[in-house]
Amino acid sequence: MAPPADHDITEFLHSWREGDEAALEKLTPLVYRELHRLAAHYMRREKVEHTLQATALVNEAYVRLIDWKNVQWQNRGHFFGVAAQVMRRILVDYARSRCYDKRGGGARPMTLDEAPPVTDDKLAVLLEIDQALDRLAALDARRAQVVELRYFAGLSVEETAEALKVSPITVIRNWNFAKAWLLRELSK
Amino acid sequence: MSPERFEQIETLYNDALALEPNARNAFLDRACGTDGDLRQEIESLLTSERSNTCLDTDAIQFAAESLAQQDGAEFMGRMLGRYQLLSLVGRGGMGEVYCGVDTRLNRLVAIKVLPAYMTDSREWSERLEQEARAVAALNHPHICTLYDLGNDGGMHYLVFEYLIGELLSDRLAKTGLPLPEALRYAIQIADALVTTHQEGIIHCDLKPRNIMLTKAGVKLLDFGIAELRYASDARVNDAVRDSASGTLAYMAPEQIERREKDTRTDIFGFGLVLYQMVTGRPAFLGNDQASLIQSILNDTPAPASHYAPKTPPALDFLLARCLAKDPSERWQSICDVLLMLKWVAA
Numbered sequence: 130m131a132p133p134a135d136h137d138i139t140e141f142l143h144s145w146r147e148g149d150e151a152a153l154e155k156l157t158p159l160v161y162r163e164l165h166r167l168a169a170h171y172m173r174r175e176k177v178e179h180t181l182q183a184t185a186l187v188n189e190a191y192v193r194l195i196d197w198k199n200v201q202w203q204n205r206g207h208f209f210g211v212a213a214q215v216m217r218r219i220l221v222d223y224a225r226s227r228c229y230d231k232r233g234g235g236a237r238p239m240t241l242d243e244a245p246p247v248t249d250d251k252l253a254v255l256l257e258i259d260q261a262l263d264r265l266a267a268l269d270a271r272r273a274q275v276v277e278l279r280y281f282a283g284l285s286v287e288e289t290a291e292a293l294k295v296s297p298i299t300v301i302r303n304w305n306f307a308k309a310w311l312l313r314e315l316s317k
Numbered sequence: 318m319s320p321e322r323f324e325q326i327e328t329l330y331n332d333a334l335a336l337e338p339n340a341r342n343a344f345l346d347r348a349c350g351t352d353g354d355l356r357q358e359i360e361s362l363l364t365s366e367r368s369n370t371c372l373d374t375d376a377i378q379f380a381a382e383s384l385a386q387q388d389g390a391e392f393m394g395r396m397l398g399r400y401q402l403l404s405l406v407g408r409g410g411m412g413e414v415y416c417g418v419d420t421r422l423n424r425l426v427a428i429k430v431l432p433a434y435m436t437d438s439r440e441w442s443e444r445l446e447q448e449a450r451a452v453a454a455l456n457h458p459h460i461c462t463l464y465d466l467g468n469d470g471g472m473h474y475l476v477f478e479y480l481i482g483e484l485l486s487d488r489l490a491k492t493g494l495p496l497p498e499a500l501r502y503a504i505q506i507a508d509a510l511v512t513t514h515q516e517g518i519i520h521c522d523l524k525p526r527n528i529m530l531t532k533a534g535v536k537l538l539d540f541g542i543a544e545l546r547y548a549s550d551a552r553v554n555d556a557v558r559d560s561a562s563g564t565l566a567y568m569a570p571e572q573i574e575r576r577e578k579d580t581r582t583d584i585f586g587f588g589l590v591l592y593q594m595v596t597g598r599p600a601f602l603g604n605d606q607a608s609l610i611q612s613i614l615n616d617t618p619a620p621a622s623h624y625a626p627k628t629p630p631a632l633d634f635l636l637a638r639c640l641a642k643d644p645s646e647r648w649q650s651i652c653d654v655l656l657m658l659k660w661v662a663a
Binding site for chain 1: 362366370379383387425
């Protein structure tokens with residue numbers, strides 16, 4: 130597949146922000162393909178290989194999805210914010226579809242109706258994080274945004290600081306706190 | 318909690334975090350004074366893990382790792398025609414279902430790879446093609462659209478609209494449906510059946526597992542494909558297959574007795590789904606295959622109002638007529654069912 134050009138992705142993000150839900154459908158396959166590319170790597174990965182490479186791959190995936198550095202928006206901060214929301218939506222939808230084993234076009238004919246749905250611990254955690262993040266946002270929107278940018282969009286501390294127009298120190302303090310807060314929620 | 322309080326907690330938490338663990342108590346003594354709530358709040362935050370937590374791995378990496386561990390991961394990335402398989406989402410007698418990408422149109426699709434026994438004879442692959450063409454022509458907001466039928470190196474596959482939602486069977490296993498919601502879904506299902514019956518297509522496998530609840534309402538899955546399966550896999554032991562598929566509980570008497578099926582078979586199936594949506598339980602139950610078959614052939618289910626007292630009498634009547642053993646005693650057309658349902662729901 131010829132990947133859509135960067136300006137298309139930017140265009141989709143714009144449309145989605147304007148309320149065009151169909152734009153999300155254009156972005157979803159791109160995220161899924163990056164997911165698959167990463168997953169394929171994890172399957173091949175040998176235990177000795179260290180995490181640095183994994184991190185590089187994840188960064189590469191983000192760059193391929195949305196080339197943060199080269200985005201020409203009048204307001205880069207706003208762009209980061211929209212992209213992070215989109216990533217969150219797509220990944221959470223993915224987790225939800227996997228956790229319930231939902232999909233289009235198919236029954237699960239071999240399993241008994243009474244059989245429990247297939248669940249995946251990791252993805253269930255992703256859904257819990259999403260829900261806990263909603264609760265955090267109700268208390269404090271800024272800290273929730275920090276999590277969205279760092280966790281769902283993979284932004285560094287510096288990029289997050291730029292997006293939110295605050296200092297990196299503030300981001301670190303917000304992030305430390307939000308993380309502790311969310312982890313406490315998850316353990317409840 | 319006020320923003321100032323939130324701010325205060327964050328500041329003290331970070332300050333405490335920067336200290337050696339054994340210095341934290343003294344710090345909190347000073348900083349919190351007599352404010353016990355504040356101190357408790359910060360202490361409980363300090364007990365959270367701080368390294369290698371689920372939040373220290375980006376969400377996409379987290380999702381990719383789980384994708385790598387899942388069943389069928391070896392097929393990931395494989396191309397079938399112009400479709401790339403991304404993950405296995407279901408496996409069964411009717412084949413395997415994958416989430417994939419249509420690389421030409423850049424959209425997500427659900428791909429069902431059909432088992433060889435359904436496609437290995439020329440007669441069957443022709444019939445499949447014919448049937449698929451009819452189903453693909455169905456255009457209805459409450460039917461999962463069949464986009465394509467393909468054959469890649471002898472592997473036959475069907476390509477469907479990709480849906481995000483929850484299967485009715487999963488929903489019913491978790492919670493019941495409020496009556497208005499059940500009626501709304503039932504109207505959508507009946508509406509979809511009106512269209513397909515007009516096109517001469519019978520579903521023949523209506524059951525909660527073939528119904529997806531999405532944001533856009535109900536979507537019926539596997540339209541017309543069931544019919545093919547019944548006709549095609551005579552070589553597979555029917556009883557074993559049907560009970561294993563969970564289909565047996567949703568069969569009409571004429572299906573069990575292998576008599577002629579027609580649109581009224583779907584009306585029975587519709588009745589079963591509606592009954593379960595309203596009451597939260599299947600109309601027919603059995604401890605084993607034999608008792609289930611006996612029950613479908615002989616038992617009259619208790620009126621829905623017996624389990625769900627809010628059920629209006631008209632709905633009890635509607636259900637009883639859907640679930641008549643003899644097709645000639647059922648509603649003869651899904652159009653009538655739809656009209657009646659709309660009247661009940663109004």
